[in-house]
Amino acid sequence: MAKKSGGKGRGAIFGSRRRREPNTIPSTSAADLARADELSEDDSPVGEQELPSGPDLGTEIPTEIPAEILAEIPEPMIQEPEAQINPDLESEIREVVTIEQERADGDQVSEDIQDAVAESTAGAPSNAPEEPEREPAPEASTPETEPERFILPRVVSIANQKGGVGKTTTSVNLGASLAEQGYRVLVIDLDPQGNATTGLGINARNLESSIYDVLMTDLPLEDCIEATSLKNLFVAPATIDLAGAEIELVPAFSREMKLKRAIDAVKDDFDWIVIDCPPSLGLLTINAFAASDDVIVPIQCEYYALEGLSQLVRNVGLVQSNLNPNLKVRGIVMTMYDARTKLSDQVQQEVRSHFGSTVYRTVIPRTVRLSEAPSFGQPITVFDSLSRGAVAYRELGKEVSHGTSRRVG
DSSP states (O other): OOOOTTSOOHHHHHOOSSOOOTTOOOOOOHHHHHHHHHHHHOOSOGGGSOOOSSOOTTOOOOSSOOHHHHHHSOGGGSOOOOOOOOHHHHHHHHHHHHHHHHHHHHHHHHHHHHHHHHHHTTTSOOOSOOOOOOOOOOOOOOTTTSOOOOOSSEEEEEOOSSSSSSHHHHHHHHHHHHHHTTOOEEEEEOOTTOHHHHHTTOOGGGOSOOHHHHHHHOOOGGGTOEEOSSTTEEEEOOOGGGGGHHHHTTTSTTGGGHHHHHHHHHGGGOSEEEEEOOSSOSHHHHHHHHHOSEEEEEEESSTTTTTTHHHHHHHHHHHHHHTOTTOEEEEEEEEEEOTTOHHHHHHHHHHHHHHGGGEEEEEEEOOHHHHHGGGGTOOHHHHOTTSHHHHHHHHHHHHHHTTOOOOOO
């Protein structure tokens, strides 16, 4: 019986050379049969034999891939058989799961019993003594939450060789803010312009002595200190004579340490000593750095804010190396901030990106009341205690002091 050509024989796999009509049986001659018998008896390799012209439908296709082919396949492509779980291990796992489930059920039953007992005894008097309430344990202090505590007295220089950045305004109002907190504060006016002196209500024309005499004639600092209208706030005033001190100090012996020796004599009488430095990096500023523990740098929120700051930092480093190893740039305060301009925000962000946590959080705004206060001889905290400038300097005073506890009444 003839097989239909739709079956998958060798011709179907490799493709027939000519199209055959369905249900037709090819004719076979006697010569072809004789040749087929000769080919079946031939022992030559398969590769050298001719394929029969007709389809070989009886050939079986292997169902397993030979080992030599598997050896050529990369390992990730071979799927390993799934791991079989050891029957003993599986029984142990089931036993552990059963025990844990029973324990959980027992805990739940115990909780249900306790709840039932509590409900049944609710409102009934209890003979057991009540356990006193325990106070919550205090939180452990961390460097982020615990503010740095200073050892008082402390000397702080307000310095920036660039003029018009708010050094004097910061010196006067920071001193007033610290005095309001109860500290005993001395402001030393080391600027020949004497603006801190007049800003605290002292008339320079009526002075018998000034900081100039302390530096040039070795007058005791206590002899030139003046009291201000604000409790706990004092000032060592400056006059125009101080303008010549830069030159007169050049030949002086130990010229850089003159102010330090004068301050050391009165240091124990005050908690904070704030020095208003001149807008230069000359001998007066070097004297202030040599006598100080910290430097606070006011920077205005304007285009040239960072101009010259690198030179100031280098000078601080020179004083650290040669005169005062304990000197530090304690902080940078942004002044003259104008919320109406984008420039103020840009400058503030630029400074904070460069100096990070060294910049105080408090920003001093540019206000008319801050500009008016010096003409009345009062700090802003007295002149207009509720103004934005007064609030800002009070906050700055708290940041600078960190709540240091020693106070002189």
